[in-house]
Amino acid sequence: MAVEKRPWWRTTGFIAGVMALGGSLALLGIFLRTHGLGTTANVAQLMAVALSVPPLAAGLVSWWRRPDASAAPTAAEITEAAQALAGLVEQQWKDESLLRSLHDPAPMPVRWRLTGSGGLMDHPRNALPAGTSGFAGSSEDIESLVERFRALPKRRLVVLGGPGTGKTTLAVQLLLGLLASRGPEEPVPVLLPAAGWDTREYPDLHSWLAARLEQDYPALRALGPKTARQLAGRGGVLPVLDGLDEVHGPDRTRVITALNRSLGTAPLILTSRKGEFAEAVADADDVLAAAPAIVPERMTGADAADYLEKCLRSANRRQAWQPVLEHLRTPPPSSAKAPLREITASPLGLWLLRAVYVDAREDPAPLLDDGRFPAEADLRDHLLDGVIPALVAARRPGVGTGAGAPEPLFLPRREHDPSRIGAWLSYLARVLDRDSDGAAPRRRDFAWWHLARRTLPGKPPLLTRLAFAAVLTLIVAVAGFAVGATAFGIWGATAFGPAGVVGGGVVGGLVLAVAGVALNLLGWHEIAQWSKEPPGYADLRLSGRRRSLVRHVGRSGLRAGLASFGVAALVVGFAAWGDDGSGEGLAFGVTVAVLAALAGAPAAGIADGFIAWAETPALTGHVYTPTASFRADRRLNVIRGIPGGCAIGAGLGLISAISLSPVLAAALGVASGYLFWLRFTFVYGHHHAWLSYLVATHHLAWKGRLPRRLMSFLDDAHRLGLLRAVGPTYQFRHAKLQDRLADSPIR
Incomplete structure (x- = not known):
């Protein structure tokens, strides 16, 4: 039987209550032993007032959350969702x-x-x-x-x-x-x-x-x-x-x-x-x-001729095509071979003929050469081999656009060498072919987030993983040393003068580099799963989403603040344990606990709320194409660690400033912020598709298999008409084109 999942506020309230109760009892026991019954009674009254705040806050949060976001949508919301979905699908x-x-x-x-x-x-x-x-x-x-x-x-x-x-x-x-x-x-x-x-x-x-x-x-x-x-x-x-x-x-x-x-x-x-x-x-x-x-039904030669004639907009071009059109309209003898008629009997062949000869403005005379194309297969292979250079020639970047005009959807953004396009697409076609065996059909969908999983293991998986680990470790170490050297070098200069810049910077840089590498290695199991994770989503548009941002951030901040009250009470109790009767130890403990409750934990909660808000897109979103999917996941990976690292670094820096110099406290805050940013970015969450994509594309670009900016290239191939998009995945325009490329010799 399935166990119903408890709401977050029940679990959080239970943990906070247990911690608050334990800390309160410990504190009262210490006061009773060291200050007598009178002082203990006064402290108990103050604690009763303090402990009444969390239930009140929980009630306010629960009231604010209604209606429950996890509740089933109403009929009106379903209608609204259907209308929004219809608009997205139509676009x-x-x-x-x-x-x-x-x-x-x-x-x-x-x-x-x-x-x-x-x-x-x-x-x-x-x-x-x-x-x-x-x-x-x-x-x-x-x-x-x-x-x-x-x-x-x-x-x-x-x-x-x-x-x-x-x-x-x-x-x-x-x-x-x-x-x-x-x-x-x-x-x-x-x-x-x-x-x-x-x-x-x-x-x-x-x-x-x-x-x-x-x-x-x-x-x-x-x-x-x-x-x-x-x-x-x-x-x-x-x-x-x-x-x-x-x-x-x-x-x-x-x-x-x-x-x-x-x-x-x-x-x-x-x-x-x-x-x-x-x-x-x-x-x-x-x-x-x-x-x-x-x-x-098979298209007749007359149907194909009529369609091609519609595509020939100028009189001069129609004149040049007249022999081909007449050939298609004239029924051949029953025993004669008619490769051109056979090709144009299907939409694929008619599209190939249009792309290679009509749109590319090529001379159609060779199409009637029976010696060059004695059979339908010969003509089809010729057209499949010529479609890439033909589309590149016909759809050149910026053709037909004025200065400052938006680029048409059907034109690529940059020039490409047809031979390179053919080589790169051939490699992708073979990548899709790897999952099939003799019985299974070729895979047709290319998901960019599967690139690492399909290309990185190869024959030496251990060697590839070790190389990846070495590169990632080097990046983390260099970044950690740079952050630590800068932060602690500044502190060393203020504390010890010019001589402290080198000492503080080197020591701080080495410590932070080692700590970052150790933290990275501790999360290696999660990092090894990057290639299996789906893409995430981050939408940073504020238009129409300000109330949602306030709700997410406020909810997470209050939740973290509520949980931190128990921690604060426990810290106060332990601080009072060592009090010598002067009250200084208690005052210090109270100050630390209050700062932790009001700055550290809520700041982390606010950062978590910001990420939750970013992962919830606007209803009036754009079509989720492969490029949009890639950019959304990239945004999530870039921003995921920043709020948490900044919040925790700022909170720990403020707490450290109680007993340390402001510059040293700031250096410790920067160092801790970097470490938590590292953890949140590389280990936190279940969406690291962009990071695995970066590893795969750099590896494949180094081997000359694919361009480093693969998604930009795929977008241009889509604009050229060589690929088609179905949701966040790409497919080759036709299965026959994919098969031809997959079976072509490796270049």
Whole structure:
């Protein structure tokens, strides 16, 4: 039976109460022995007044916290969350569709119809509206397809096809079409890679949906920690699961089974290659309930010619392309080979042809050379090999922008050598290929925070880890020596004159360097787990979040202050134990305890509250792209140790100033602040993805495998159209492109 977790204030109050009671009894016993009954009675009255403050503070804090942030969101909050999620999803996929040129100049003319293969879909009476026997439409008229989808009994659809036939593109088009005409009560379509669903960890769909919403759309956390769970559990999300074929064979069967068990009346869109889906339903001995399955028709040569002609905006270019367009529109003899017609029969081939020849303004005459491209495979390989230099040439930084104008989303930020892009992307494709074996499909999702885990171990894991430990230790030692030498060198100069600068600086620097290295080594087990930790989040915008900042900081400060009252009472008791009757020992103990209670502990609590506030994003956040995910985790890693180190360093410096010179107390405060900053930054928390990324990228850049500024390069590859973004992860634009790069020779 699960044990209910106690609220923080119960645990904190219990600890503080026990410590306060113990310290009070010790103090009263000492006073009774040394000062008699009269003085003890007066002290007891003062202590009674002091001990009444914590319960009052606890009551005020409890009242201030209401309504409880952990309570389930209300219906109005769920509606607000759905609206916010719809806005984020729409912005995300409108930007992505612009980068993929899905509507420039028009969608590709792919026609869809019900599959004729038996055993791939539910009975038509369950899957189709009453009185209908088919489901057909075109990607050019997505509004009609959206209406047909809404008319389905349970709004479920399976999109099947071979590689490069436009399955994902149709899913994105349906998502945008559903969002454009979404009613206030309709679920929000969210596209997620099916390969990310581990049915062992998340046996039902809705628990996995909640976890992915929290990862991919952190702005929902602004409404509370349970918002994503409630939104997914109440049917507020229409999952668009892309790429069931990318799931390992036995797991595909478990996905089909889990979907049928957990969907209930919920809608769904699922894409998959036809062969892999047929294997999954055969192994499961079941199909996806109430879901029709559609497949694409081959595009005709006339359809491809019409689409290419729309892409040729100038009359001169249309004239140069006339032989190719006429070739496509003229039916070939039944026995003749037609590699160009075969290539343009699929959206992938048509995109490659457009990217390499149309957008790059190349002469199309070689396309009609049967000697150069005798078969479809030869032409496809030629186009796949030429797509990187073609996109680099067509999308140059700053082209078409004026001075001071914002850079278009579809243009890279800097120039790149196509050969280097090919080499770096080939390495990434091989990295994704490492997790697959002969039976498992290639991994398609690249998460930047997994880079260290997938690249650093290699063949000599011990040597790599020792090198990493040596570099990190050297950095900590150098930083500690610099901080210690500066702080204690200044103290030495004030205490002993010029001669004390060297002595104080060297000794202080060495002590702090050794202490920092020792502290770092004590936390080595946690540091070794960096590569397994997910990215965190830090949002430092104040607009609309000032009240939240005050609430987080105030709550944590009061909590720490409440707990420190018990510590203060205990310190007072021990200080009084050594009192010689003059009251000086007691006065000193009281002063130390009060300073600890009013400065040290609350300062640390305030720092903790600041970090908690930073990790809670604004509801009106931006789309969580891979670049945004990287920057958010970097902010968290940079600021995480600063508040705690500054707060504890300042508190200990103030306490030290009671009996030490101000300069020495300041030096001790700086030294302790550095040590606690080190601890908070490298060991505290569960989000060190950026730190492990830094280690991996510097290691791989030194070996020449990847650029040091990897995320900037990936962002440019995304802008070029070579990659696509799905939430905080990247994928190659097409699986065929990834496969070609992964199989290319190592350069």
